Amino acid sequence: MNRNVGIAEMQITTDADDILITYSLGSCVGLSLHDPIAGIGGLIHCMLPLSSKNLEKAKAKPYMFVDTGVTHLLQKLYNAGATRKNLIAYVAGGANIMDVKNMFRIGKRNYTVLRKILWKNNILIAAEDLGGNCPRTMKLEMKTGTTWIRSSGREFNLMGEQKKDIKSIMVEADRETAGGIVNVFTNTSG
């Protein structure tokens, strides 16, 4: 079932048939987090970087701000059974749409705060689609854990570094060394 995540909103789900979608990501940033082991995912659409600008509003609508929103999202995911080390993070948005003179740089500031919060929470971004001057739609497909972006008439999925698959590299290496603890570079040409 398609579930809409509005502006300054967040949703989490454990239903594999769900697709979380957020529209109109301009200078806002969207973050999808997916724990493939626990089968839990969440999507947030934040408008502004820091809650300190308006604490009252942050209390009423924590998902409006990146700092409070992402922290709340992580807490909800952990409460639902997600594990930090299994979370795969995808980021989109941070465009420069209405701010023609680039005075406020909201998109860039949103992204900077988001990076900082994820780093503090020990999460690396698997892949991202940022900047430019086109709005984006972001979609987390729970069945596959894939995050899709639609922008300027094209749709593509964010392929993370995880997909390069460190596990398969290790399995191959193990096979080659027959599980031994030899290590040496076979290729020493540098």
Added chain:
Amino acid sequence: MSLRILVVDDSRIIRKIIRKTLQLAKIPVDVTFEASNGKEALEILEQNDVHIVFADINMPVMNGLEMINSLWEKGIMENLKVIVISTDGSQNRIEELKAKGVCSYLRKPFTPEVLRKIVLETIGENNGII
């Protein structure tokens, strides 16, 4: 098997960021050595088996280039993968490092995601590394 790595940088913060990035990227690291200049790094490399070295260029006592030259002289460089992480990003410097057998170059400031990509490429290129 897991990697044995050495991080050479005079900034403790950078050394910490590199270590944390490898951990978050789930890169299997067995042992991490740290050195704050080239001389300390040489001492570690002479006594320990290391797979990957993350090295800065501008450091006190002995800089990264002098360290790499010494590693060639001592015959250690042939069995190492060196990834240079430095503020000095001129094309000449990159060419010079490439000629000296450095496998990757990353300019500061860097994001942990880019570092992860470079490390995964370095691991992936060498089936025998892990």
